[in-house]
Amino acid sequence: MIELLTTLWLGTPVWFWLAFLTLVVALTAFDLGVLHTEDREMGIAESLKLSAFYIGVALLFGLWVWHAKGADLGLKYYTGFFIEKALSIDNVFVISLIFTYFAIPRMYQYRALLWGIVAVIVLRGLMIGVGAAVVQQWYWVLYLFAAFLIATGVKMLFAGDQPMDVAANPAVTFIARHMRVTPELHGQHFFVRVPDARTGKLVTAATPLLLALVVINLADLVFAVDSVPAIFAITTDTFIVYSSNIMAILGLRALYFALAAMVHRFHYLKYALALVLIFIGAKIFVADFLMGGAKFPPLLSLGVTLGLIAGGIGYSLWKTRGAPEPDWPATR
Numbered sequence: 001m002i003e004l005l006t007t008l009w010l011g012t013p014v015w016f017w018l019a020f021l022t023l024v025v026a027l028t029a030f031d032l033g034v035l036h037t038e039d040r041e042m043g044i045a046e047s048l049k050l051s052a053f054y055i056g057v058a059l060l061f062g063l064w065v066w067h068a069k070g071a072d073l074g075l076k077y078y079t080g081f082f083i084e085k086a087l088s089i090d091n092v093f094v095i096s097l098i099f100t101y102f103a104i105p106r107m108y109q110y111r112a113l114l115w116g117i118v119a120v121i122v123l124r125g126l127m128i129g130v131g132a133a134v135v136q137q138w139y140w141v142l143y144l145f146a147a148f149l150i151a152t153g154v155k156m157l158f159a160g161d162q163p164m165d166v167a168a169n170p171a172v173t174f175i176a177r178h179m180r181v182t183p184e185l186h187g188q189h190f191f192v193r194v195p196d197a198r199t200g201k202l203v204t205a206a207t208p209l210l211l212a213l214v215v216i217n218l219a220d221l222v223f224a225v226d227s228v229p230a231i232f233a234i235t236t237d238t239f240i241v242y243s244s245n246i247m248a249i250l251g252l253r254a255l256y257f258a259l260a261a262m263v264h265r266f267h268y269l270k271y272a273l274a275l276v277l278i279f280i281g282a283k284i285f286v287a288d289f290l291m292g293g294a295k296f297p298p299l300l301s302l303g304v305t306l307g308l309i310a311g312g313i314g315y316s317l318w319k320t321r322g323a324p325e326p327d328w329p330a331t332r
Contacts, residue, residue, distance in 0.1 A: 012239040016068065020061075020243055024121065027057065027250060031114065042110055047257035054251030055085075061247060065240070073240055075298035079305050080231040080244030083280070086273055086309045087227045088252045089266060092259040094219050102212040104185070106257070111188050112209055113253035116216045123221060124245050127228055132238040142236070142284055145229035149281030152226055156274035172211055180205035226277065233280045234301065265320045272312020276305055 007014050042050075058081055066074025099109050134141050175181065182205050186192040190210040193202045231241045259266075280301075287296040 011237060012069075016239065020239075023057075023061065024246060024250065027054070028114070028118065031253075042106070042257045044258045047254055050254035051251050051258065054254055058247040058251065061243070065243070069237075069240075072295075072298055073235065073237055075302050076235040076237070077240050077244050079234050079298065079302045080240060081248050082302075082305055082309060083230055083234075083276060084227050084245050084248035085251075086269070086276070086312075087223065087230075088248060088255075089259060089269060091219070091223050091252075092256055095216055095256065096260045098212050098215050098219065102208040104209060104212050108185070108188050108209060110253060110257070112213050112216070113256060116213055116220070117249060117253055119213075119217050120220050120249055121246055123217070124224060124228070124249070125242060127221075127224055128238060128242045128245065131228060131232055132236065132241070135232060135236050142233065145233055146281040146284040149226070149229055149233060149277045153274040153276075153278035153281065156270055156277070172215060175206060175211060175214065181211065182207050185209060230277060230280050233284050266313065266316045267320060268316040269309075269312040272308045272315075276308050279304055279308070 059078075062074060062077050062081065065077045095113070099112075104112065180194070180203060182192060182194060184207075186207050186209075188209070189207055190213065191204055191206055194205045195201065196203045227245065228241070231244060235241065283296045283301065
């Protein structure tokens, strides 16, 4: 048994993976089974406190990674965590727009986000697993990731705001065509039994809450196209890539309610994130072609990343001080 636990899986001992997954399951169960046994609206103060708890757990976990896997991977874990955390702030607007479109009350949003996170843990794991196998087999794929990150960053710098058209989402139209969907919510339920209009027999129908959950998960897959290559550009250690991603995402549902109320204050953060993506992509070419294959200093990488993100947040808060919250019209 001990021999099995010490066996390396994707470059990391099995017991290390089990410890991380146990922590994730414990946090999720505690959140759903203890903190939120009843559906209720979460206030901004509670959202910030719970988010601080999750960030604290993530930072402490990083110290464990630092101690067990060394300072180099410890710094890369923190760099990946902060990048994913900053990118997730930019995702809050889209999630809020989806909930608004489907008229989901705040008291049901938290549970929907929680199940969305569970799905993300699995989907991100599959994406990262495939990505790690590809990079290990063909290292040059990292150059494609780097070029993609640079192109994405440049596009973010010069592209205007493009609001998401939820009604045109393929998942929404597919479910609406192939499943019965109730016009109203039924509490926290994703599926309900309703009488058929023609036969009167009870049939299973989806609710708008399920549609919102599906669209949120599809949106996350789109977001992952940016964030997963960004962390692979920092390190190819599968454990660091996956754990930093998941630890950042776990606290998103707690932070969502505070950010959703002031997301309009972070308008200029996207430009900082664009510069982060350009920097992360460029440093691969710098390290391999200008530094003779030497490692780009992890501490410098973390410092530049944190500096850009902090600068983007600070400038946004200063520039938008006193700005009224925009009214986002949405009808289901």
